[in-house]
Amino acid sequence: MPNRLSTPRASRRIFSNRCAGVQSIRLFGRHDARHAGWLNTLVDQVNAELRIARMAVSYQSANTFLFNTERVIVIWMAALLVLDNRFSVGMIFAFISYKDQFSSRMASLVDKVFELAMLRLHGERVADIVLSAPEETTVECEIDPASVSPSVEMRKLSFRYADGEPFILQDLDLTIPAGQCIAVTGPSGCGKTTLMKLLLGLLEPTSGEILIGGVKLGHLGLSNYRQMIGTVMQDDHLFAGSISDNISFFAETRDDERVQGSAQAAALHAEIMAMPMGYNTLVGDIGTGLSGGQKQRLLLARALYKTPRLLVLDEATSHLDVWNEVAVNASIRQLNLTRIIVAHRPETIAMAQRVVVLQQGSICQDIVQESAQVGVQDDADKMCA
Ligand SMILES: Nc1ncnc2c1ncn2[C@@H]1O[C@H](COP(=O)(O)OP(=O)(O)O)[C@@H](O)[C@H]1O
Ligand SMILES: [Mg+2]
Known part of the structure; x- marks a missing residue:
């Protein structure tokens, strides 16, 4: 049997993977x-x-x-x-x-x-x-993360990437009650991703503090906190392995039912089942190319597999068509999560209960839109029926 990677199809795929810029070079005739x-x-x-x-x-x-x-x-x-x-x-x-x-x-x-x-x-x-300092993930405290409510409070939050650089966020106050779905929007470069990274403990605030369920993030401990959260970031990656491996993030003991449940919630199950190798389809570096929308839904399924109580999505549905997005939102809504969604598309923003607009490092608008929520729920119900 010939070596699988030496078949013309496989080598073509590896060529296109390894020569990352070849497509642009061909398209621009350079x-x-x-x-x-x-x-x-x-x-x-x-x-x-x-x-x-x-x-x-x-x-x-x-x-x-x-x-x-x-x-x-x-x-x-x-x-x-x-x-x-x-x-x-x-x-x-x-x-x-x-x-x-x-x-x-x-x-x-x-x-x-x-x-x-x-x-x-x-x-x-x-x-x-x-020499970069390792993350302090554990703290000696008695707090059980399951007892912490998934509400968020940011107090006078300021951040800049280095001394002497301008502040990306300044004196930002934001309170998100548990269970709320909030959309964060604003012009490109206004600091939405930076705000999400601060919220997830990937960056340390220059000043101010973040409280989760009334407990300071430093006191709760990143290790405890990360058990509570599910994330899809703007530049998130899949890893070389099967779809199941990626959804369970290579868990030693994988719960296949939960893998399928997460894929269903991310409106991806039917497409996976239509693939010749189903959940064993290889993705990542050496695997099948997924479309942008499929990749985003796979990342979402990976976030949902953790059964998070706080879901942070940074432009995570930007490649989804509106129908898929409505389906995804309808199933996530049933999970009763606190959702923080960074988005540009009006359709995505319309699905949130509350919209926060960032500009020049602070919140310039904070709108509650109860009616939009009901309308979208109706759409979703019709679609799922
Ligand atoms: N690692 C970094 N180091 C220095 N500046 C950064 C870094 N990441 C982002 N920035 C700057 O911070 C600002 C906000 O970026 P970002 O939070 O990614 O914006 P958004 O997600 O709203 O488009 C931008 O001006 C960007 O250039
Ligand atoms: Mg961003």
Whole structure:
């Protein structure tokens, strides 16, 4: 049987996966220009390698010349001393053998100094990752996350990415009661994703505090908190594995019923069942290409598998058609969750009970829209019937 990955179809898929920009290059007709650029870089690399090889030969020759000259001088001086009767032949041999040992050890020492210098260079390249402080996920407290209500309170929340940079959010106050569905909207770059990351504990507020069910986030502990939440972020990823693996996030003991239930809630079950390998279909790096909407619903199913009590979706339904979105919203509504949805599309925003508009780091509008909720529920009921 031929190797599965060596079939033309599989290699085509891997080619398109590995060469991430190839589609744009083809569409923009920049193949020749990019190829010429790549050839120039290749020529530069070959020239640099030639220069390195030439330098290595020169270094080696100089090294050999120096060591051999030194040996000739030492033997010549020793011979003179023997002729003068100030040295015996045995002493010359002993001296030369010690000298050789000393020289070889010194040469290794110099090599090690160079290796150390290179190590520092490599260290500096990974320092950003290695030196970033690990997340404090646990705290010593008695709080049972199941007893914490999934309400959110942000008090005078301010954030900027670094000292000296402008504030992305400033003195933001927002209270979300448990069970509410709230849409957060605003122009691109106004800080919606940043606000979600603060809420999820991925970023630390510059000042202000976040309380979940009246408990400060720092006191609740990220580990406890993350048991309560389900998320689909803007740049979320699937991992190489089957659809079931991805929905259960590679859980050691997978609950297949819950996997299917989550896919149903995300309006994806029927499409998965229509695939030849069903829930065993491979996705991620090596797997079948999913459409943007399918990927988003799969990410949503993964978030729902955790049976969260607080659901945060950052433009997570932007690729869904309105019918799918209505179906998804109808099933999530039954789960009685607190939902915080970042969205641009009017249809998505219309489904929320409350709309918060962000602008220049603060809330410029906070609208309650009870009537919209009822209308959408009716639509959803009709659709599901
Ligand atoms: N990691 C980062 N470092 C520095 N600035 C960032 C970072 N991420 C986002 N920003 C900046 O923060 C602002 C808000 O970004 P974001 O929260 O992603 O906006 P939105 O989701 O509303 O489009 C933008 O001006 C963006 O350039
Ligand atoms: Mg965003």
